[in-house]
Structure formats: structure tokens, C-alpha cells
Amino acid sequence: MMRPVPLSVAVVLSACCMVPAAFAQSMPNSLNMSCAAASALVRERGAVVIGTGPNLFDRYVANQGYCSAQEQVAAPSWIQTRDQSQCFVGYRCREPYQRGN
Numbered sequence: 001m002m003r004p005v006p007l008s009v010a011v012v013l014s015a016c017c018m019v020p021a022a023f024a025q026s027m028p029n030s031l032n033m034s035c036a037a038a039s040a041l042v043r044e045r046g047a048v049v050i051g052t053g054p055n056l057f058d059r060y061v062a063n064q065g066y067c068s069a070q071e072q073v074a075a076p077s078w079i080q081t082r083d084q085s086q087c088f089v090g091y092r093c094r095e096p097y098q099r100g101n
Contacts, residue, residue, distance in 0.1 A: 027051045030079045035087035038079065042090040052079050060090045067093035
């Protein structure tokens with residue numbers, strides 16, 4: 001009876017370990033895209049995680065509506081693409097600047 005347990009644990013662990021690799025492969029990479037394609041992707045999806053280099057990524061949004069209503073603001077964001085070193089793709093959700101803190 002103990003034999004199936006290690007086998008099922010091994011199957012679950014192997015499935016868990018494969019998820020990050022699959023996620024990384026499906027994430028769009030700005031360095032492989034034109035500026036127009038990257039900005040269109042953000043506009044069309046509304047919010048998307050884009051890789052911007054080895055082990056670098058962030059979430060880009062089309063407008064303030066994709067940020068937490070009271071807690072975040074949409075800050076303009078430029079990233080490097082295949083054809084431009086500074087491409088405006090949309091916004092990143094950030095904590096608002098608070099004076100005196």
C-alpha cells in the first residue's frame with residue numbers, strides 16, 4: 001500500500017516543476033517583438049505580463065482600470081523592443097507617491 005504514495009508524490013512534483021517552464025515559454029518577450037506589436041498586445045489584452053530580458057518581466061496595462069482602484073496608479077512605461085530602445089507600451093500599476101512618508 002505504501003508503494004503508490006511515493007509514485008503519486010513523484011507525479012505531482014514533476015507536474016509542479018513543469019509549470020514554471022511552460023509559463024516562461026508562453027510569455028511574450030519584448031526583445032522579439034516590434035514596438036507596434038508590443039503596444040498592440042497590451043491594448044488588445046488590457047493587461048499582460050511581458051518579458052523584457054533574461055529573467056526580467058513585468059505586468060503592463062492599457063489603462064488605470066486594470067490597477068487596484070484605490071491602492072495603485074497607472075504609471076507610463078517604456079520598454080526595449082526589437083526595433084526601439086524606448087517603446088511606450090502602456091502603463092505599470094504602482095503605489096502612488098505619498099508626500100512626507
